[in-house]
Amino acid sequence: MKKMLIAFAVLLLAAPFLHADTATVIEVVNVGKIRVEYNGLEEIVRLIGIVIPANNINPNDGAVWTQDKSLDNIRELVSPGTTITLEFAMEQRNLQNELLAYVYIPDNTMINNTVMLNDLIIYRGYADTAAEPPNVKYASEFLRSSRDAMGHQRGLWMDK
Numbered sequence: 001m002k003k004m005l006i007a008f009a010v011l012l013l014a015a016p017f018l019h020a021d022t023a024t025v026i027e028v029v030n031v032g033k034i035r036v037e038y039n040g041l042e043e044i045v046r047l048i049g050i051v052i053p054a055n056n057i058n059p060n061d062g063a064v065w066t067q068d069k070s071l072d073n074i075r076e077l078v079s080p081g082t083t084i085t086l087e088f089a090m091e092q093r094n095l096q097n098e099l100l101a102y103v104y105i106p107d108n109t110m111i112n113n114t115v116m117l118n119d120l121i122i123y124r125g126y127a128d129t130a131a132e133p134p135n136v137k138y139a140s141e142f143l144r145s146s147r148d149a150m151g152h153q154r155g156l157w158m159d160k
Helices: 002-017 067-077 117-123 139-151
Strands: 020-030 033-038 041-047 083-093 099-106 114-116
Touching: 020 041, 020 067, 033 083, 041 117, 067 117, 099 117, 114 117, 117 139
Parallel strands: 041 099
Antiparallel strands: 020 033, 020 083, 033 041, 083 099, 099 114
16 A cells, blocks of 8 residues: 555656656747757747737836847746756647647756746746647646736736
């Protein structure tokens, strides 16, 4: 019985990565896409749940939050050569043949030493979110992060 409980605990801890693999970042293409080396091939990974923001002009002082600011901030999180973990969803590729994934980046402050990039981008206000059926596994978490970014006026939500 004890062995079964241990095996079950290991499965629960590994659950987010049951359909996952690693890749190496070549470059961050835009707010929602990363070019990677995956299985010996160069691929584009489209981050599930990310909506690329339009430029946002603060009506109070005219300050502009641009897509370039979001991109610069994301490039600080993910640099070329970084090993990332790709968690694939129901639909693995889009019509452009890009990989669709939840991307985990190294983060030593977290229990499992990774953090989901998709959610972090939304939480910090670098992008917004939209559910993209059938890939909606983390849609409620993304919505919660988006609301938090809005409420705390982070990133593109500044003074909105």
